[in-house]
Amino acid sequence: MPRKALRQTACPTCSVEATLNLIDGKWKIVILYKLLKGGTLRFNELRRLMPAVTQRMLTNQLRELEADGLLTRKVYPEVPPRVEYSLSVRGRSLEQVIMALKIWGDENLVTATRAEAA
Amino acid sequence: MPRKALRQTACPTCSVEATLNLIDGKWKIVILYKLLKGGTLRFNELRRLMPAVTQRMLTNQLRELEADGLLTRKVYPEVPPRVEYSLSVRGRSLEQVIMALKIWGDENLVTATRAEAA
DNA sequence: GCACATAGTGTCGAAAAGGATACTATTATG
């Protein structure tokens, strides 16, 4: 049984869509971006960087990213626990995608995201 | 009242996240990609290109993309009706983003999207 | 007169995603 159902595809040949599925999830892109910029980060460091994300969601998203092979989770058998997250090679290969998103946003979302924004 | 609630942001300064919000929606990226490749397309042409998408969803996604200024909807007052969709200037500016997604997918998703895929 | 094509809309319900909150184990520190 798949850990997470793959959603139905609009057109199976669309690698655009498949890629988007990987980074779909409310916080995944931000996590990847933070790791891209920050290198290795611990769980609570990520939390502090994204205060709006609940612990549960952060764990969820990290686990999915790990399952997709986009990041590496390294547990140190210490007390208090220490877990370090960093991009895997595959994750780092997403740099162009992430940066394309960032660049577009910087250029096009300076003031408002929607025309009718108050 | 906003047409669609903007979801809470992980970090307001992240243009990465904001950009992703614009193209978030199950079929938006594919629609944009089809229009990028196909130029101007009519409603039912899009439907045929994406058979898995219901009429209602296609309409929804097209309306949201229009509201975000990413595409142009041109209605011809004819019977039977004719409506043509094409990327706006703003929409076309997303080309780098869309192509980054496609290129990554082509290079990294050749066989399977998930390690545990049967 | 009937079906067909276009570009939709309306309603209902299921499923998935996400949020709030409380709880865990262990050790160090005071």
Next chain:
DNA sequence: CATAATAGTATCCTTTTCGACACTATGTGC
């Protein structure tokens, strides 16, 4: 003994998303 820190879990609930399906108007072709 009490508190704090780490990296989470567990449970419950609400919101959002998505799909199925039926329905619309109008003119053309048979």
